[in-house]
Amino acid sequence: MSMQNGVAAGFICHEPDLARFQAALGAMIDQAERIYVADNASACQKDLSDYLAKSSAAGRIVFLPSESNRGVSEVLDDLLKRARQDHMTWLISMDQDSILEDGALEKLVETGEKYQAAVVSPLVRDIRRKNETAPKREDRITETEFCITSGCLMNVKEVLACGGMDRFLFIDFVDTELCHRLHLAGKKILLDHRVMLDHELGTITPAGLEKFWLFLAQKLRLPALGKLSYHREVVPLRMYYATRNALYLEEKYRDHPHPFFSEKWAVQNGISSILRGRQKIRIWKAFRRGLKDGKKAKAEVREKRQEE
DSSP: OEEEEEEEEEEESSSSOOHHHHHHHHHTTEEEEEEEEEEEEEEHHHHHHHHHSSSSSGEEEEEEEEEEEEEEETHHHHHHHHHHHOOOOOEEETTTEEEEEHHHHHHHHHHHHHHTTTTEEEEEEEEOOSSSSSOOSEEEEOOSSOOOOEHHHHHHHHHHHHHHHHHOGGGTTTHHHHHHHHHHHOOOOEEEEEEEEEOOOSSSEEEETTHHHOOOHOOOEEEEEEGGGEOOOOHHHHHHHHHHHHHHHHOOOOOOOOOTTSSSHHHHHHHHHHHHSSSSSHHEEEHHHHHHHHHHHHHHHHHHHHOO
C-alpha cells in the first residue's frame, strides 16, 4: 500500500460514533495525501477536534467544523472546491461510518486514471444486512449508472466542470442527481469490483424473529422475505428531503427524466415509509411538508427556466 499523492479524502460527520469514525479515519490515514473532516454541528465536536489534533497524521488533516447542520450536498461541494484550491486531482467522499480497506484507494485511482473516469466507486457491503448476499469481488471494471456518495472517488476538475454538487438538495438524492447529471454530460462512472467498502446503509436493528425470517427466505427462495429480518428506522427529516427533492428534480430534469425524480415516486415512498416507520405522525407531517415545499421548488425552477 502506498500513499496517493494528489488525492484527498473528505469525511462528512454529524453526531458520529467516535469509535467507528476512528476506525474509518485510521483506515484512510496511510492512503490519502490530505484528509478533510467536516463536522455538521455535532455535540461531540470538541472531542472530535481534540482527537484529530492528537492524530499521528495531524499535519495532513484539515478540520472544518460548522455551527449548524449543513447537510451533505453543500459540504461536499465545498470540499470539492477546497480540494481544487489545494491542487488535489481526486477527492474520495467518505461517510463517518465507512471503512475503506487497505490499498483500496490506490486501485480506485489507478482505475480512474486508466479509463479517464469522472467517478470511480468500490463495491459496497453492509454486514448487518444478513439477508443480502455479499457482493462478489472480481478482477474487473464495469460502467454503472449509479453509485452512493460514500467511497465515491471523484475527479475534482471533471465534477466541478459539470457544476459540482447541487447545494439545494441538502441530503437525499445527492448521489443520484450527480450520477444522472454526469451521464447526461457523457462522463464515465465506473465500478471497481476489486475494491470493497464496509458501509452502514441506514439505521437498522435485528427483528425479534430474525433467524426465522432468514430461514424462511432461504427455504422458499424469496429474498424479499429476508427484509423482515430487520427493522429500518424511517427518519422524518429524511422523509421530508426525499419528498421535496423528488419533486424539485422532476422539474429540473423535465426533459431528461429519472424514475426516482417524480411526484409519483415521492407518494409511493411516502406511503411505504409511513406504514413501516414507528414515528408515523411525524413522518406523515414531514411527508406533507415535503410535498408542499417540493411543489414550491418546482415552480421556482420553472420560473427560472422561463426567465432564461
